[in-house]
Amino acid sequence: MLRPSKKILFAIEAVLDIAYHAGGEPVQSREITRRQAIPRRYLEQTLQHLVRSGILTGVRGPRGGYRLARERRRISVGEIVRIVRALEVGEESPEELPSSELGKQVIRPMWGELQEEIMNRLDSITIDDLCMKAHQSGIVSEVMQKMDFTI
Amino acid sequence: MLRPSKKILFAIEAVLDIAYHAGGEPVQSREITRRQAIPRRYLEQTLQHLVRSGILTGVRGPRGGYRLARERRRISVGEIVRIVRALEVGEESPEELPSSELGKQVIRPMWGELQEEIMNRLDSITIDDLCMKAHQSGIVSEVMQKMDFTI
């Protein structure tokens, strides 16, 4: 019911993967799909939206790939969710499904508020936070060259 | 993505409808479906689960219907959500979709925590709260006989 779609999960995984495994080189989409077991052509749609939305930058050509468009601490999970969700639905919902007064005036607003709270929560979580968690969990980055905690 | 299913929405609407329009008489399912525009046979499945789960009590026979099994302030939205969700999925998900380390150890736990926060929030909202909101919104109860705010 309120679990996120795979598309959203994939998007977050991908961004986190790029953040976590980035060395000097950009991360190629096939590396991501290899590590995260995400179908390639499916993921790329999303990646390219993330590029257009200013989360990632794409580097073309051989040895190309993706990197973050900003510092990790300046990218929030909420932002990614918003972007992917906007792309999931076509124009979304003027879906005024006919409802009663109780629905319109009481229940709908309640969900609206809840939704906002959730998004606020997600906005407060940054990719940097997740990277640190990953590090604490002992997940090894495939590239440990000249990251912020330099040698 | 994180909007609730219609079934859940219907269930909450129904319980609220019963709470709000209840006089001395129990509320019949056809009254609910009339006011809330919910298909009758569809709703009844849910109503009966709510009865079995101790949210509602059913009264049979002519002039029968449904009433709340407890005071309004002792029924939370979260409880309703849990009940209906349990019925939506058959056995639910040992769905261990294969995922990467990052997914399993970082992203999954994050959603888990969020989910808990959401449910805590929903547990804190009672049917009584919603009734008061409805009252404040100027929605007229179809029965205003011997409610708490007596004449």
Added chain:
DNA sequence: CATTAACCACACTTATGAACAGTAGTTTGA
């Protein structure tokens, strides 16, 4: 005792949307 409405169960259909694959390119950098 007939009527009314809740209760029960199961199976079936349909609509919707997520999850992907296909094709056919253009653009850019090594």
Added chain:
DNA sequence: TCAAACTACTGTTCATAAGTGTGGTTAATG
């Protein structure tokens, strides 16, 4: 010139939500 990102639009598959159908049983009421 090759490898990769980019663009875009289309089509297919599959799962799940949403809703119907049928055929009952049980318990109050008048």
